[in-house]
Amino acid sequence: MTTTSVLFPIMITFIFLFTTITASQPITFPTLTIHTTTMSSNDTVVVVTPTLSASYFVEAQIGLPRFPVKLALSTSIPTTWVQWVECEVCLDVPSKYMNFNPSDGFQLVAGDDAKYCVPPVAKTATSADLCWYDLGFSQGILGNDTFSLVSPASAPSPPPSLKINHFIFGLGKQNLVRFGARSPIVGQLGLGKGHPSSTLSQLNISRFSYCLPPSNSNHQNTTATLEFGPKAGLTTAYYYNTPIIEGPPDHPFDYYLNLTAIAVDNASVYTPSEQRGGEPGFVIDVGATVTVLYKEAYIPMKNAVMEYLSSHFGLYPVYPSPPEYDPPAYELCYYNEDLESITTLTYPNISFHFEGGAVLQLPESQAFHNFVDELQTCLVMIPQTGTEPSRLGAPQQRGWRFTYDLLHSELSFSPNGC
Structure with missing residues (x-):
């Protein structure tokens, strides 16, 4: 292999920063308690753009004059945040001028604002009348300004933008999450759901939908979108439905699903009876x-994939078993040379089954990835080593349209919905 760094996943949503922000820093913005937010339309569509690190972002404008920012989608946090020009722990962005510099219209959320400045997201500072937020991987102050989601001018037939007055968001002072080197x-x-500072609560909507661009090069011209409003996601003829269930108290913002089985080559290899303590343990996370x-x-699941490729094609992985030290991030990899030598090669289909009969069957391009520099193709899923729940990441959601209906606590998804 030429390098191993490409094999390592670049970012997993929850990376916690155990530092404390003090209120001693001078803040010069006016403070105002805001209790109302307006939205220009009940139905809005904006373009979603991918990055090389498998993050997906939308374009936004904040304040007057409009300050352009690119924000990654996240269904695991409720509160929108943007890196502050005065950040202390900063994202690796191409230019410091991309960091948000508040204009005169920016106003702080008051520390005694009982609507927005509430745990577990926010709290009042002890020595100043300010509202501090803490999302674990981003900490800072809450404020409000005019906020718009827009589609890039380069998009074919750009859909209409969304404008929100007095939108509550965080000014990120300490930001540990990573989106890749020199990411925009x-x-x-x-x-995410469950907090008054959430984007969904401020929009006063209970339905949104997104479709991530598929990785297949034949779909490069596909316009992937994020939709808000009562009609979001109602563009496909058929779809699966599954309930959104209540998660544990320490994960109030996530969307938990009741996983009933994981199957390889149409045979079940995992059932919910094996979930830890019977607690819900499967989250869908676009971030x-x-x-x-x-x-x-x-x-x-890994063993079933190995058995399929060995019994059908005589293929054996790069590491028959993970080495004791310094294992690759993706544990199951095959040399491209071996794969390319078999003209009739097919990969086993992998599917996730959910309550209500919903089935997410992964196309080959969503389950396996060819790392050209490493001369390997890997199963692009990894085992959980901690106590966090299982998470369905963005790479396995590509090419499907997912629609979240909070009013009915239901997730719908359909293939080829972009």
């Missing part, structure tokens, strides 16, 4: 750049 992304658009599964689910 300077924050996140929070699409995660890699799918992470409990070891109890990952190991039998």
